[in-house]
């Protein structure tokens with residue numbers, strides 16, 4: 001079997017790596033960035049730190065700071081108009097996955113025209129657009145290294161998955177110091193998102209020896225540090241491990257794909273505006289229980305990588321420990337059920353067929369070790385509700 005791996009050309013990783021921004025642009029021959037960010041990053045001082053570095057290197061810049069969580073086609077259209085209005089040669093995305101995903105959408109539409117919907121999986125993206133330098137400020141999505149973007153269609157509310165080389169950033173700056181001020185809920189939700197990436201990449205039908213190492217490494221880093229990062233936001237070692245885990249998990253799932261959890265998570269996020277990591281967390285224990293019988297040894301490896309099972313313990317009992325740990329983690333991090341989150345039961349039930357069909361259409365469930373039918377997906381949605 002041959003695998004084709006996609007990664008950024010350049011990555012600067014470590015505390016203070018933000019300072020590498022001007023040098024990194026120079027090495028790539030880029031001189032005129034449009035910065036893509038959100039109003040919080042624009043106000044909290046992080047944007048200013050980035051622009052001061054650019055000013056110091058006499059690199060002219062402009063800012064598009066209207067990105068929203070769960071990026072929409074409407075916001076991307078505004079961003080593309082700004083991108084076309086001047087002679088920018090690259091995008092510098094500063095923020096969480098939403099800002100990075102917005103920049104990806106802008107780059108794709110700039111180079112290819114049409115609408116975001118034209119490029120949803122499994123459609124190809126013909127041309128790569130302006131290069132993207134991604135600077136994550138959360139330890140979660142891994143979008144700084146992935147060939148995916150997720151964009152909500154402003155007309156239908158559907159969360160569309162768009163994939164291809166054109167979506168992979170050219171460079172990433174992975175600086176855990178930018179995450180030190182992340183609030184508890186964001187730390188927990190984004191952390192569980194990256195744990196889900198690592199587990200799904202490892203059990204995916206498209207996993208390879210290359211992605212396996214990255215995924216196991218990420219699981220170890222995240223599982224051993226997520227509680228500390230939540231309890232002690234200023235704990236630099238925990239923040240550094242979470243950031244590295246998130247990026248490493250991103251490298252794994254970008255090249256092995258995610259699976260059923262993400263497939264089912266996107267419709268919950270789209271219809272009920274649940275943050276992405278939280279909707280993953282709501283699903284992760286039950287989906288793992290559903291899927292594990294089809295890949296017991298792989299899930300047992302996850303338990304070992306996360307440090308909840310000893311080497312040599314049988315797969316069945318290791319998987320039981322994995323399920324315990326995932327449920328305990330949700331308890332410890334106060335992850336609500338859809339019901340406790342306030343999602344209306346009637347509307348949830350009404351939408352289940354649409355949610356199941358969107359989940360299947362995304363292609364992610366087909367990578368799961370146990371591929372569910374539409375009815376089984378609906379049943380799983382029902383099971384997690386309370």
Ligand SMILES: [Fe+2]
Nearest residue numbers: 141193197276
């Ligand atoms: Fe995710």
